[in-house]
Amino acid sequence: MDRRRRGPQATRFGLSLGVFYFVFFVIIYFGYSFEWMGLSGQTTIKEIRHYDDNGKLTETVQEEQRTPPKTLWDYFVIVAAPAAATVVAHLTSRFQRRRSEDDAFQAYTSQIGDLISEGKLRKPQDGDNDANVVRTTLTFARARTLTVLEESSSALK
Numbered sequence: 001m002d003r004r005r006r007g008p009q010a011t012r013f014g015l016s017l018g019v020f021y022f023v024f025f026v027i028i029y030f031g032y033s034f035e036w037m038g039l040s041g042q043t044t045i046k047e048i049r050h051y052d053d054n055g056k057l058t059e060t061v062q063e064e065q066r067t068p069p070k071t072l073w074d075y076f077v078i079v080a081a082p083a084a085a086t087v088v089a090h091l092t093s094r095f096q097r098r099r100s101e102d103d104a105f106q107a108y109t110s111q112i113g114d115l116i117s118e119g120k121l122r123k124p125q126d127g128d129n130d131a132n133v134v135r136t137t138l139t140f141a142r143a144r145t146l147t148v149l150e151e152s153s154s155a156l157k
Helices: 008-033 072-117 131-151
Strands: 042-051 057-067
């Protein structure tokens, strides 16, 4: 059974998400209330001056131009790009960490397999000439095992 810790990280994530939504909705609410924020669109008056061949002003026309209001899609596009980059970076980091764990485990099993096949990973017998070598090898194997277990995720354990 895979038990995930739900502690400060989950609380921080939930709090961050709540603050994000609060700020987002405040911006939307006030954005449609005030013209200067650009959500409700803006009206600009453009003055066009017509001159004759001598350079004299003949007429002045004022045009009203209305820019369309921003939609939620416009803001989604602005928010989606950084969010997608963050998700990709997180997944890449997670993949690389998992791959390094797999490589460390593979190297560990290879080293331990070599020690077993060479007969160096065994209990020292009374009267062994190389009892110190066997004890050192056992200590090395134990340390290597503990190191790999500490560095690995729960999936490899």
